[in-house]
Amino acid sequence: MSARTPCLLDGKTLAQKIRLQLKERIAHLQPKIGRPPGLSVLMVGDNPASAVYVRNKERACQQIGIVSKGKHFSADTSQQELESVIAELNKDEEVDGILVQLPLPNHLDTVSLLHTIHPDKDADGLHPVNLGKLVRGESGLRSxxxxxxxxxxxxxxxxxxxxxxxxxxxxxxxxxxxxxxxxxxxxxxxxxxxxxxxxxxxxxxxxxxxxxxxxxxxxxxxxxxxxxxxxxxxxxxxxxxxxxxxxxxxxxxxxxxxxxxxxxxxxxxxGPMTVAMLLSNTVQSYSNYSK
Ligand SMILES: NC(=O)c1ccc[n+]([C@@H]2O[C@H](COP(=O)([O-])OP(=O)(O)OC[C@H]3O[C@@H](n4cnc5c(N)ncnc54)[C@H](OP(=O)(O)O)[C@@H]3O)[C@@H](O)[C@H]2O)c1
Structure with a gap:
């Protein structure tokens, strides 16, 4: 078989372009809304791969003007404790997106925890309401x-x-x-x-x-x-x-x-496209705030 040169689909460059567009959008919306957008990333335990992902997400937020309100919990944190933190974040008017970094330690029930996130703040697009909208072809926050x-x-x-x-x-x-x-x-x-x-x-x-x-x-x-x-x-x-x-x-x-x-x-x-879409979902929730 002769060697071919395929077209490389460059997610890194497109992700940078999307970040710049989001940064401009935030700068445009902020005077109207009166505060910057906020994303809260919850991490439980010390999974090294998760720690790298969380750091990348927080850095990406800072670069475009999203306030990153990360919370780190010890590996033995209870389900009830996490649910009450999410309930507070659901009410927090400065938080537009909530993300639970997966995987969680085995004693926690991931699905029921994800269900407690308000669908409008579901930055990862994994809540059943948002997945249901996808099935129906309706707009909503997407994975x-x-x-x-x-x-x-x-x-x-x-x-x-x-x-x-x-x-x-x-x-x-x-x-x-x-x-x-x-x-x-x-x-x-x-x-x-x-x-x-x-x-x-x-x-x-x-x-x-x-x-x-x-x-x-x-x-x-x-x-x-x-x-x-x-x-x-x-x-x-x-x-x-x-x-x-x-x-x-x-x-x-x-x-x-x-x-x-x-x-x-x-x-x-x-990989970089996933982070760009997380930022995009957060800005989408933020822009809905002004409506
Ligand atoms: N780039 C990113 O930002 C990003 C984001 C998320 C995930 N990932 C990566 O994407 C990969 C998949 O993630 P995930 O969360 O979807 O994983 P997952 O939940 O473990 O699902 C893996 C899927 O692969 C299937 N599978 C396993 N062995 C197979 C085989 N031999 N032949 C065919 N199918 C097989 C499984 O089938 P069954 O259902 O039958 O078990 C399952 O449906 C991982 O490497 C993950 O790190 C990357």
Whole structure:
């Protein structure tokens, strides 16, 4: 097979552009609303990967003028304590978005905690009201990672109408909402998962292939239709023999890049888009405040 150069879908650059637009929007809205937007990120325990994500989100907030009201709780914090903090934040007029950094320690009930966030402050778009609006095709706060994928596809004018899309992974965080968003854009959508038979054949049928699995390089070049759009949502931390950490996606990038028409890198693809969509959701809630 001859080597091809696919188009790189550059999430990092688009995320920077979106941040600048949001910064301008905040500067425009702030005199009218009389305060800056606020995002509260709740972190429980000391998961090192979560700590990095939370720091990135807080830094991104500060850069564009969102006040970051982070709260860090010890790993043994009770469900009741967290629910009462969320109840206070729901009432706090200076907080436009609330996000619970996942995963939570095992003794906590993630789903019921997410249900306690007011749907209008649901910066992660994971509340059943917002997921329900997505199912119905109504506007509302949308899950950040799938919304980031859709925004990146739109930036490159990649139309989905009538195309075959395969989403590998069916989590409520990524796979399911993304499948609905692709369907909304008139793609013919297949969702694959751990019980899918002959995953390679299912993937090879895709004009747009999205990997959201969490298994390093599970998608190889023989699973990709020549010229397909390949979106890698996966973030996997691997250590080399010198114990240095390296991030890899769910797609074997170098080999798949020889077959794909478009491909996202890891890092620099969907990761920064997810953060940009979190900021965008917060600013959307903030702008509703003035209405
Ligand atoms: N870029 C970002 O900002 C961002 C945001 C969120 C997540 N992520 C990354 O995206 C990945 C997926 O995250 P998630 O939260 O959706 O993970 P998850 O909840 O663990 O879901 C993984 C999905 O992959 C499926 N799966 C597992 N093994 C498979 C296999 N061998 N073949 C086909 N499907 C398989 C599972 O199927 P079953 O349902 O049958 O078990 C499940 O639906 C992770 O690497 C995560 O770190 C990145």
């Amino acid at each position: 950040c990672t799938p919304a980031g994928v859709m925004k990146l596809l739109a930036e490159y004018d990649l139309t989905l109408n009538g195309k075959k899309a395969v989403v590998v992974g069916r989590s409520i965080l990524v796979g399911k909402p993304l499948a609905l968003m692709l369907l909304e854009q008139n793609a013919t959508v297949t969702i694959a998962h751990s019980r899918t038979q002959d995953l390679a054949a299912v993937c090879r049928d895709a004009d747009i292939l999205v990997a959201a699995v969490g298994k390093p390089e599970i998608i190889t070049e023989d699973m990709v239709k020549p010229g397909a759009i390949v979106i890698d949502v996966g973030i996997n931390r691997l250590e080399n023999s010198q114990k240095q950490a390296k991030l890899v996606g769910d797609v074997a990038f170098d080999r798949v890049a020889e077959v794909a028409g478009y491909i996202t890198p890891v890092p620099g693809g969907i």
